Amino acid sequence: MSRTLKVPGIAYGGDYNPEQWPEEVWAEDVRLMREAGVNMVSVNIFAWALLEPSEGTYDFSRLDRVLALLHENGIAADLATPTAAPPAWFFRAHPEALPVDKDGRTLSYGSRQTFCPSSPAYREAALRIARVLGERYADHPAVVMWHVHNEYGCHNGECYCDTSAAAFRVWLRKKYDNDLAALNDAWGTTFWSQWYYDWDEIIPPRVTGAVPNPTHQLDWRRFCSDELLSLLKAEREVLLEAAPDTPATTNFMVMYNFDKLDYWRWAPELDVVSNDHYLQSTDPESEIDIALSGDLVRSLAGGAPWLLMEHSTGAVNWQPVNRAKTAGELRRNALAHVARGADGIAYFQWRAAKAGAEQWHSAMLPHAGTESQIWRDVVQLGADLGQLAEVRGSRGVAEVAIVWDWNAWWALELPSQPSAEVRFQDLIRAWYEPLWRSGVAVDFVRPDADLSPYKLVMAPSLYLVDDTGKANLTDFASSGGVLAVGFHSGAVDENCHIRLGGYPGAFREALGVRTDELFPLLPGDSVELSDGGTATLWSERVALAGAEAVTSYTTGPLTGVPAVTRNSYGSGTTWYVATRPDPTTLASLLSRIREEAGVKPVRTTPETVEAVLRRGPDADYLFLINHGDEDAEVKVAPGAVELLTGKPVEGGAPLKVAAGDVAVVREPR
Structure with a gap:
């Protein structure tokens, strides 16, 4: 059954938390929502303590009145299960459900997401409130979508308690078919006498005296993502039983530096993919991050439209310095998300809080009220989105794909790499940015995705790749596509075992090169290139094995060694970028590669x-x-x-x- 969001045109609104305000304020809220063009709000996200004041005792009177008021005013509700913030009474009854950090400290309740994802008591309580909520509001005319939980893993992506350890062992038994020898082989436990003779000997990768086993850490990250995913699926199933026709979503956090969850595994579980995106105050060109994030979320949605569930009208409250948005920035940000496939724009939150941890977070209706620039911008944006109703349902079209893999990200940034300065997101953005500046449309793909729609596939950072991904990418090139690979890619398999015989491991044959030693550069160091550019961060001793040198080093210990290569492979072409060229040089190189692939910009425009x-x-x-x-x-x-x-x-x-x-x-x- 296809479950779609039944809101006309572009959805517009934000998180609505009427419980933070006296009831006499609510009438003003909905009046102003109508003035601003709001047609959908998310409600009930953090209301568990009010809905269930004691275990098994419910009070839905407030929520009943809120939903009725919204419906009377033509405003749809994205109704949340409030499970991201269990009440204090729950933790007094179940202190064992509190999360434990890597250092072994039990964290207290008193904020949000203060629960262990593996806790049976939490799961039971969360499913109970979700079931009661679903059954009560399954047929409510205001409810057009379920909002499951909120920002899974934002604060409790990893819990190291004994309950989590037991759940981790269950997950490992399933993954390795109850074969402990297979686990020992995958983890390479002959190193440092880490061999396990009993499943109960295995614990989470807690703080220890030296560097933990890399495959142990990688499997742990996979488990943590899957454990939270199991909670989403369980809540979703409860809601589906109550309301088979109502779509469900949960808000992803595809934005800078959030790496807790493998969203390729999560996205297929949602009827509508949603995302939260906030700007980094230290980013002078945050419009690039908006574009990259939007392209990635659209790709997670399989090219279908998606929802921006949270954004900020102005400053956020959680960075060291939280800047306000400049004139026109709110509008540009919102419409940039629509351009990248969003069929809904929403903010945290509707009315700025006067108390609580996020009282200095901006909102659609700010502390200053309607006599404010933010309010005027919010009303204007509502009118703009009304004019764009016909855009709903349209899709992006791209001929270039960038490979993005959370497993590769996790593995690359484990301890004891050749360089701790190599960061996954930095490399992805470095390659994405020149395409963005050139107006080239981009999709993001898994290593094993269908690549037939694309002329050019780029893997700026794919440290880890399994044999399926390797074959898929190299077959794309041999069948006539253009494949460009960045340094330190293909180095290890899915178990974090180094692919022997020389680097870049999995892609050595297809790229027509072989590296016998890596020469990462120290912070601040650079080398010169034969094309007149410079390079930083990384170099390696590349030997040609069929490829041609496009650019070589002209200074440093690798003078004369190829830095960029090109190879004919089957009926296609492969490129290897064995360093990090300066931005101008990289842009020129990627422009050459995409032109050879026959990729053109969406439109030729002025630079800005x-x-x-x-x-x-x-x-x-x-x-x-x-x-x-x-x-x-x-x-x-x-x-x-x-x-x-x-x-x-x-x-x-x-x-x-x-x-x-x-x-x-x-x-x-």
Whole structure:
């Protein structure tokens, strides 16, 4: 059965927490929601203590009134199970459910997500409240979607208690078919006398005197992701029994530095993929992170539209310095997410809190009230999204794919690597950014994904790859595609065992190179390249084994050694980038690679204008986002209409996009 979100046009709203305010405020809330064009809000996310004041005793009177008020005012509810924040009474009854950190400290309740994901008591209580909630509101006319939990793993992605240890052993028994010898082989436990003779000897990778076993740590990360996923699936099943036709989601956190969960495994469990995204105050070009995140979430959704479940209208509250957004930034941010496939824009939260841990987090209705720039921007955005209703359901189209794998990320950043300076996200963004600047559409893929839609596949950082992923990527190249691989890729298999015979391991044959030794560079060091550029972070002694040298080192211990190579492989081409070129040099290289692959930008635009395309059944929707300080002009197709103004574009005339502004153009096809 297909369960889809039944909200007309682009969904717009945010987290609504009426329990934080006197009931007389609620009428003003819904009046202002209607003024702003809000058509859906998420409710009940942190209301467990109010819904269930003691075990098995429920009070739904407040939630009943809230849902009725929303429905009377034409506002749909994304109804959450409140399981991200168990009440204090639960922990007094079940102190064993509190999480334990790597150092063995039991963490206290008093915030959110203060539970052990493996706790039987927590699971029982969470499913009980989810079941009661689902049965009560299954047929409520306001409820259009279930919001399961909230930001799984945000604060409790790993728990090291004895309950978790026992659950870890159960997970390992299943993975290794109850064969302890197979586990010992996979973990390489002959090293440092780590051989296990009994399953009960295995514990989580807690703090120890030296470096823990890398495969032990990797399997632990896999277990932690799967353990939280089992909670999602259990809650989802309870809700599905109560309301078989209502779609369900949970909010991912595909944003900078959140690496707890393997979302490739999570996404198929959702009817609608949702994401939370917040800007980093230290990022001078956060628009690139928005684009990258949006492309990744759309890819997790299989190319289908998705929802931005949380964003900020202004400053957040959890960074060392939390900057406000500049003029026009709220609008550009939101429409950039729509451009990358979002069919809904929502914020944390509707009304800014006056008390609590997030009282300094911005909101749609700020502390200053309606006499504020944020409010004016929120109302304007609501009007804009109303104008874009027809964009709903359209999809992105890309000829380039970037390989993204959480297992490779986890493995790359384990201790005792050749360089602790090598970070997965940094390398992905370094390769993504030139494509973004060139207006090239990008999808993200698993190593074992169907690559047939693409002309060019890039693996900037794929330290770990199994044989299936290796074969899939190399077969893509041998069948006529262009494959570009970054340094330190293919080095280990799925068990973190080094692929012997020389680097880059899994891709050595396809790339036509062989490296016998790695030469990572010290922080601050650089080497010069034969194309006039420089390189930092990494180098290696590459020998050609069929490939041609495109660029070589001209300084340092590897002078004369290839730094970038190109190889004919089957009917396709492979490239190896064995260092980190400076941004200008890397951009030039990737431009050459994509041009050879026959990949063109979505549209040729001035440097400051981001161009993104969504394709509908009868028309294309071209989003033009001007991040610069000067007006720009872009050529569009004859017969085009700018949707935000409703005005047709004069035939043959370029479209003017004002500084800091956004245009969305319907182009007939």
